[in-house]
Structure formats: structure tokens, C-alpha cells
Amino acid sequence: MAVSGPIYADWDPARYGAFRDLRLRPALDLLAQVSELPSGDVVDLGCGDGAVAEALATRFKPEHPLIGVDASAAMLERAAARMTQWANPLYNSLTRADIALWAAETPPALIFSNAALNWLPDHASLMPRLAGMLAPRGVLAVQMPRQEAAPSHRLLREVAEQLFPGRFPVAPSPVLRAGDYAGMLLPYGEVRAWTTEYLQMLDPVLQGHPVRAFTESTAMRRFVQGMTAAEVADYVSAYDAALAESYPALPDGRVRFPFTRVFFILERS
Structure with missing residues (x-):
């Protein structure tokens, strides 16, 4: 869910969770x-606040220990709180780590990553590295947004460039076509x-x-x-x-x- 380092401030679990149902469906x-x-273990890589933990635990525990990995302290705190809501904790353990650098201690049965690896660059190196960690017959299952060309994301770049030319260069999205991951x-x-393109129906909001x-x-x-607070106000107004x-x-x-997402599942031979 989150990448460590100075480029990204920590995540806001409340804002992210406002669309929990839409984000959980993929x-x-x-x-x-x-x-x-x-x-082997089931690893929820980029687990965030543990939104998928219940589904993973229901499907695979107790045969497979469930490990959550994320870089965001705020998200892991929420995931830990979610664990206490159940008689048997959903996660066996939670690990704070940069998911770009994380390596499994033992070969996992499943590395499951939902809308997290899109924040990391160089997928041509990342995905084979994750595949190489798997146990024989282990599975790598990944879902990522591929929305950069859609107005929702394209306008973020265009409005920033119009208001603040040259100040916010953004690298191209690392997310490739589904066929590229297969290859x-x-x-x-x-x-x-x-x-898959999901046609999401968004309810009106109080502001914006x-x-x-x-x-x-x-x-x-x-x-x-x-941005400064004043710049944020101008940017949000123009984006809206x-x-x-x-x-x-x-x-x-x-x-x-409409929201486009790429999926792939590798079953290691």
C-alpha cells in the first residue's frame, strides 16, 4: 500500500477507507x-489497513499463516486494531517494511498484492524477483490500477502543470499491459x-x-x-x-x- 522514504507522506486510513467497498471488490x-x-505463508504485500485480511484468513487459515507487510505506520496501526475485533487474530504477524525491498524469510505459498505494486517502479525487475521467492507451486496474485490515461488521473497532471509549470514532474505510471506481465x-x-474496467457509481459528496x-x-x-495551503486550494478548485x-x-x-485495473496470477512450476 505504501512506499517508504521521503517522497510519500504517510497515508490517511480514514480517507482511503471511505471507498472501501469499491476498492475491495477487485x-x-x-x-x-x-x-x-x-x-507456506500467505503474504498480504502492501496490506494497508487490513481490508483484505478477513477474506484471506477465511480462505487460507489455519493451514497457512497470514503475514501483513506495509510501509505505512498509520495503516499498520489500523490493521492491528482490526485484528482485535476477532476471536482469532486475522494476521499472524504484521511487518513494517518498504515493499520495494521486502524479501520473504521462507518461500511463501502465496504473495497477494492488491493495489500496492503500482506505486513501485521497474516492474520488469520487481515481478520476477517476487516470483523467485515463491515455494514450488506457489502463487503470485497481483491487482493494480491502470488509470493514468483516464481523465481522473490525467487531469491531476495537466492542472498541476497549468498552475505550477515545471514544479511537479511526475514519472510515467509503471503499470504495464496485462500481456506484458504474462510475457x-x-x-x-x-x-x-x-x-477489467469497473463502472463505479460515486455518490455526491459534501464538498467538491x-x-x-x-x-x-x-x-x-x-x-x-x-504545495502550500493556498496553492492546494487553487489546485483543488481547478481540478474539481x-x-x-x-x-x-x-x-x-x-x-x-470507469476505473481500469490489471490483474495477473502466476502459479510457479
Whole structure:
């Protein structure tokens, strides 16, 4: 969920969790495609606040210990609190680590990553490295947004450049096409890869555009954290106005928000 280091401030679990159902559905769709596992741990890589923990624990425990890994102290604190809500803790352990550098102590049965690896660069090196950690017949299951060309994300860049030319250069998204992941991982075993566009219906919000309410806890963070309060106000106002043109409100105030996600599952031979 989070990458350590000075580039990213810590995450806001409350804002991120405001769209829990929409963010959880792709994780459950990914999990439904995971077949039987060999012996070993199940690793929730980029676990965030533990949103997927219940589903993973229900599916794989007690045969497979469940390990949560994330770089965000705020998210892990929320995940730890979630553990106390159950008679049997969902996670066997939680580890704070930069998921770009994390390495398993023993070969995992499953590395499951939901909307986390899109924050890391160099997928041509990252994905084979994760695949190489797996136990024989182990599984790497990954879901990532691929939304950079959509207005929700493209306008973040365009508005920043219009208001503050040259101040907020943003590297291209590292997320590739589904077929690219299949090609890079085929040497490790059987790969299934696909793309899904979710038509999300966003309810009206008290202030601003509903799509901004969705992006402000994720993609928008890397822009506004480098601005003053006055600059943030100008930026948000301009972004809201641009979103209103790309995502007009329906008569009931809701907006249609198509969102594209890439999935792949590697079953290591």
C-alpha cells in the first residue's frame, strides 16, 4: 500500500477507507481466481489497513499463516486494531517494511498484492524477483490500477502543470499491459493475466467533485503534498472544475466513474 522514504507522506486510513467497498471488490475478484496452495505463508504485500485480511484468513487459515507487510505506520496501526475485533487474530504477524525491498524469510505459498505494486517502479525487475521467492507451486496474485490515461488521473497532471509549470514532474505510471506481465513471468510457470474496467457509481459528496474525493487519498497525494495551503486550494478548485466536465453529474447527483485495473496470477512450476 505504501512506499517508504521521503517522497510519500504517510497515508490517511480514514480517507482511503471511505471507498472501501469499491476498492475491495477487485481484491475479491483476484482472490476468487487463486487455486489450491502448497505449504507456506500467505503474504498480504502492501496490506494497508487490513481490508483484505478477513477474506484471506477465511480462505487460507489455519493451514497457512497470514503475514501483513506495509510501509505505512498509520495503516499498520489500523490493521492491528482490526485484528482485535476477532476471536482469532486475522494476521499472524504484521511487518513494517518498504515493499520495494521486502524479501520473504521462507518461500511463501502465496504473495497477494492488491493495489500496492503500482506505486513501485521497474516492474520488469520487481515481478520476477517476487516470483523467485515463491515455494514450488506457489502463487503470485497481483491487482493494480491502470488509470493514468483516464481523465481522473490525467487531469491531476495537466492542472498541476497549468498552475505550477515545471514544479511537479511526475514519472510515467509503471503499470504495464496485462500481456506484458504474462510475457515477463512465463519463464516461472503458468500465468493468467487480464484487464477489467469497473463502472463505479460515486455518490455526491459534501464538498467538491466525487471523483476528487476518490483520488485525493491516493493519486492526488503526490501533487498536493508539495504545495502550500493556498496553492492546494487553487489546485483543488481547478481540478474539481475540470472533473465536472469529464464526469458530469447524473440527475440524482451521482457520477459514472470507469476505473481500469490489471490483474495477473502466476502459479510457479
